[in-house]
Amino acid sequence: MRQRTIRQGVYFAGAVALAAITLDYTTNTAGVQAQVGREPIPSASTGLAPADDLQSAAKQTAAVVDGIVTDIQYDYSEQDGPWTTVILSKARAIAGEAPETIAIRHFGGPLPNGGLMVAAELPVFVRDREYVVFLRNTEWNVSAVVGDLAFRVDTVDDTEVLVDSDGAPVLQVGAFGFELGAPLFDGPQRDGSAPKPVEGGLKVLAGRRPLDLASFAKSLQANLDAQGLRIAGNFFEKPAGGFNWRGQQAAPTPGAIPEKSDDQTIIADASELKR
Numbered sequence: 001m002r003q004r005t006i007r008q009g010v011y012f013a014g015a016v017a018l019a020a021i022t023l024d025y026t027t028n029t030a031g032v033q034a035q036v037g038r039e040p041i042p043s044a045s046t047g048l049a050p051a052d053d054l055q056s057a058a059k060q061t062a063a064v065v066d067g068i069v070t071d072i073q074y075d076y077s078e079q080d081g082p083w084t085t086v087i088l089s090k091a092r093a094i095a096g097e098a099p100e101t102i103a104i105r106h107f108g109g110p111l112p113n114g115g116l117m118v119a120a121e122l123p124v125f126v127r128d129r130e131y132v133v134f135l136r137n138t139e140w141n142v143s144a145v146v147g148d149l150a151f152r153v154d155t156v157d158d159t160e161v162l163v164d165s166d167g168a169p170v171l172q173v174g175a176f177g178f179e180l181g182a183p184l185f186d187g188p189q190r191d192g193s194a195p196k197p198v199e200g201g202l203k204v205l206a207g208r209r210p211l212d213l214a215s216f217a218k219s220l221q222a223n224l225d226a227q228g229l230r231i232a233g234n235f236f237e238k239p240a241g242g243f244n245w246r247g248q249q250a251a252p253t254p255g256a257i258p259e260k261s262d263d264q265t266i267i268a269d270a271s272e273l274k275r
Contacts (some may be wrong), residue, residue: 004096053177054223060146062235063096064220066153066213069125072192074109081245082109082117095224095231102236104133106143117142123150124165124188126195132162132216137233141243144236149178153213156184157201160212164167167195167199169210173219175227181205210217228262239273 067088077081087105104125116254122143125131134149151162162170165187170178182204185195196210198204211219224231 024230055227056173058145058224058229060136061134061231062233063098063135064094064231065098065135066093066094066132068093068130069127072125072127073218076112082106082111094132095221104144121148123148132197134234138242139236140240147240156197159202161210162216170216173223181208181210181218
């Protein structure tokens with residue numbers, strides 16, 4: 001079994017944290033939410049402590065919310081690059097405080113030349129699905145979500161489960177963070193549709209029982225209380241600014257053949273940024 005340590009190797013350290021991201025590039029505009037090769041990228045900075053347990057994650061979280069993704073919007077400018085805004089409606093706070101409607105922005109989306117850019121470490125959202133999301137209480141320049149802590153509420157074999165963007169279910173919440181099981185769903189789909197269940201259903205977990213929404217919320221709060229942790233702070237909907245989006249590393253999507261175009265974006269090597 002795996003343990004979710006806020007993507008091992010991806011570092012976050014509050015408002016002034018600097019880290020590297022990897023961008024996937026494809027010309028398939030239908031698959032705006034597809035992310036291929038979702039592997040952790042080590043921090044380009046030195047001396048940062050990784051957010052690899054519940055304590056470090058909680059310190060960066062303004063609220064843990066449950067809500068429905070009712071819309072996914074995209075915008076682009078030459079200065080700011082491509083961005084995606086996920087509208088979370090009918091939201092309720094599992095921990096902390098949050099309004100009923102939340103706009104969650106993260107870097108990535110369609111490019112004017114028909115291409116697509118996504119940050120490989122960020123969570124993927126599916127329209128009309130329920131999610132549990134950890135919202136940042138720190139300044140950020142790539143995503144308003146803490147790490148990729150956005151779990152989709154889904155059903156497998158008539159059992160409610162919480163799964164990450166790779167389809168792995170949450171089995172346990174502990175001081176270490178979140179223990180994940182073998183994937184119950186395929187990874188993000190290129191066409192933006194909901195991922196399909198894998199063959200075998202819950203049998204792939206070898207008898208382990210995944211957490212449903214109620215048990216996840218109860219276990220999370222119990223572990224926060226046990227460690228004396230508090231989810232609090234202000235949620236910043238907008239990025240802090242100063243992010244040089246053209247200076248990030250572009251990783252080619254496997255099998256994708258970029259279209260040749262006069263205005264095709266050229267992405268340079270990775271540089272540092274506020275997470």
